[in-house]
Amino acid sequence: MVSPGVRFLLQTVLPVLARPLLFGIALHHGSRFLDYALPLWATAVVASASLPTLGALSIWRKQRQHAREAAALGARLAPQPQGRWLGNLDLLRRLMWNSRYGYPTETITNWMAELGPVVNVRMFWTDAIVTSDPEHIKRVLSTDFSNYEKGPRFQNIMRSVLGTGVFNSDGDMWKFHRTITRPFFAKDRISHFEELDRNAELVITTLKSRSRGGYAVDFQDLIARFTMDSATEMLFGTCVNSLKAPVPYAHNANVFGSERPPTSDENAFIEAFSQAMEQVARREQRGLLAPLAEMWEDTTAKSMKVVSAFLDPIIAAAVERKKVADAMGGEKREAQTLLDELLNSTSDHTILKDETLNILLAGRDTTMHTLTMVMYFLCIHPAVNERLRAEVLDHVGPSRQPTYEDIKDMKYLRAVINEALRLYPPVPFNVRSSVNATTWPSPDPNEKPIYIPAGTSIPYSVLIMQRRKDLWGPDADDFDPDRFLDARVKKYLLSNAFQFLPFNAGPRICLGQQFAYNEMSFMLIRLLQSFSGFTLDEEACPPAARVPPEWKGAPGRKGIERFRPKMHLTMSTQGGLWIRVAEATD
Structure with missing residues (x-):
């Protein structure tokens, strides 16, 4: 397979070099018709000098063309x-x-x-x-x-x-992927909470265990495991069980050794998928010349080989089950996973793999980041935490599993999530x-x-x-969930719904938007049933990942933030979000 760097040279650099090369050949042979034929070295010098000249001329012509076209349109x-x-x-x-x-x-x-x-x-x-x-x-x-x-x-x-999944395609291919995925996110599917509850219980158990031992917990790491386990179970019917692996201790914890996840196909898959996404994020940051950093190999190839080794047997088994079920006939059963749903439309291995990986990306990183941000704001705004917990206990009580109807009725919960999404959208x-x-x-x-x-x-x-103050008011930098409940909704948001777009909009609006709201709401309800309060432990954060002292007093949220945001394709918290919890006694 041709590396990205070599492909870039073949597609971009060679066509650029072709013009001076052709010019040099024409000059060398054309000079023979003159009294003095140019020597080869002179031809090479003139041809080489023509490269920047031709480049500058091309840039000038393009800029001039844009200026003329703009003027013609009155722009x-x-x-x-x-x-x-x-x-x-x-x-x-x-x-x-x-x-x-x-x-x-x-x-x-x-x-x-x-x-x-x-x-x-x-x-x-x-x-x-x-x-x-x-x-x-x-x-x-x-x-x-x-x-x-x-x-x-x-x-x-x-x-x-x-691949060519729903997030990386246009035209008919995009329409096809969206059409075969949409049925899975129907209302009767997104209200199923049994799978979420099993994973939420593991999160709560870990928080209690570490708290009783006197240790802080990296909530970002823990909730990333929750979203990964929930997503893989929903997509493939196979949970990677990352919540059952040991979670890290803080750098300053007084423990011997370090707990590392045991080697397994599931853990290898998680790590490989994360590494692959980091590599594509680097490509985006490097811009037009990014392929030159991958001259000898595709830097995602090794990671994607591990991803394929985990997914390919799962997809092959699902395809085989579908064939057997179709051959036996009988009543058609409701799809229990996204993979099952996709098999109603295609058995193409590449399409199945591309689409499930696309939805996995959306279902893991974006939900993880939003839940991490909500937890951050609950830590630094105890009054918001107290009010939100009161709403949870009033609607659901201290132990009952919430229902779709419960979540729909909890207006302040939705406002808290929306305010976190406003200040720190995942993308x-x-x-x-x-x-x-x-x-x-x-x-x-x-x-x-x-x-x-x-x-x-x-x-x-x-x-x-x-965060624009002309769109959201003078307090746009403040965390205030009430802006989604009081008169500011009408004054700012309802005047232009397109100024709040955490899930995109239009034909490409996120298919899993309601599922994401339900998953986040469910997890937060379970947390607030189990814990009465949360606090940041900034000393537990690795020193290199802490907020630089020079940020203090800077304009906007930069000057007041107590964590260090990191931005690649999606947002995250550098060094994790280390918290301590207070168990509920009511």
């Missing part, structure tokens, strides 16, 4: 932050530094504060028009949906892990690619519309949008 080009280095390499360096060491989205947010909510972050003469404007995002996701696709660059980054950035040239309305009514060239990368930031 303007998107404002650009100006770099000092060739190709805006210094801007790329700043973004990379912020991604690794800074507060998520800070660099983009600063550019938008200066230039407006839409900016063209132009790197190596390639446009990336970033927006945090709800009207623009509405067009991309809904009203002009057909003009925006995932695009080849995003798909190339993800293909080695997600802070998403991206599309424009198919045809178009215009967007200007955020400033006194300015011309903004021109969007065809084939342009369109990143949009839900995180930046959901």
